[in-house]
Amino acid sequence: MPDIASIASSAGMIVNGYAFTDTDNGHIKVLNLNDPGSALVLDREGNVLETSMDDIEVGIVQGYYRNNKEFLEADHA
Template sequence: MVDVKQVADAADMIVNGYAFTRCAEGFRVLNLNRPDRAVVFSNDGKVLETSMDDIEVRIAGDYLEKNRKFMED
């Protein structure tokens, strides 16, 4: 099982219960309230892997696009 506190502490950004972390593929997103739900987005926003339903992927993707500027160096 995922250690939610560890993921949250290592996250680059947390928005409304979703932890966003940069990775080699692009961005990993974990729903901290439902740790069995995650998605990996490419740098251009395409879904590479997911255990989320379509609606939740859309929500996480929207949060990423609206807040990506806060994750820039």
């Protein structure tokens, strides 16, 4: 079981319960904080690289990323 509090506090942004975290290799890890078994890895363009989400949830998360990625890429803290 992942440490939800640690993931949430280190995330670059959280949108509607999904924590988006930059990785060293330029990918974006996404974790559903309400269902930690539901995760996704995106490239910078928002394309799916790996997932344990169903197709509907993937589409929702891709929309969140594409609509908010400027907040993840810049330091808005």
